[in-house]
Amino acid sequence: MEKQTTTNMPANHIDFKDVMRLKSNVNPHARMLNRRRTGMTAKAQRNFAKATKRARFMALLPYIQH
Amino acid sequence: MSKETMPAAEAQSYELAFHVLPTVAEGEVAEVFQTLKDLITKAGGELGVEEAPARFELAYEIVKHLEGRNRKFSSAYFGWVRFTVDPAKVEHLDEEIGGNKSILRHLIIKLTKVEEENPYFFHQAMAEQGKSETIDLDEEEAEATTATDEDASESETDSEVTEDKE
Structure with a gap:
């Protein structure tokens, strides 16, 4: 993994606090998009899933949105 | 976990x-x-x-x-x-x-x-994002019927009529 500057995570990793990036990969009902739609690698998708679930637990993202 | x-x-x-x-x-x-x-x-x-x-x-x-x-x-x-x-x-x-x-x-x-x-x-x-926010995220998931999440969440949607109109 190459070292990145502080604000730019490597493409395959999203921090759970990075709500903007997480929100862009989630549908209007706040459900995670599948890999075909996000275009991420398998590894990145797993990281994204983990980060989203953490963010939901910490109320940075909703579980469901109407 | x-x-x-x-x-x-x-x-x-x-x-x-x-x-x-x-x-x-x-x-x-x-x-x-x-x-x-x-x-x-x-x-x-x-x-x-x-x-x-x-x-x-x-x-x-x-x-x-x-x-x-x-x-x-x-x-x-x-x-x-x-x-x-x-x-x-x-x-x-x-x-x-x-x-x-x-x-x-x-x-x-x-x-x-x-x-x-x-x-x-x-x-x-x-803070940085607040200063430069012009695009709403809804543009990314542009599903035509439900374009306005914020309105939907702010108003009590007992009737789905408001969403359909938009």
């Missing part, structure tokens, strides 16, 4: 993200933060990067059982701190932090190498 299982005594790096109850006065929030940091250092941990708790609107209401009643909170002071500590002590630390009466919710995460090198400063990013 955050407990390690390795018996090795090497220090492992963690991140503690927490919400301080919104009922805590502004001046006391820093004290609460300091208490948490003291708990960590008492367990033999070394502190790393951090972000002090700042007011933040939660995505949903968190219910907490306080003083014999269930109370709902829709905002809190969100902060986080990184630290390294011996893995054997983390479980105990987790319980202590949970027992702290001013903490609404917390999460201890074991950090991978990538995460360690790239801390994400939440409040800083929110």
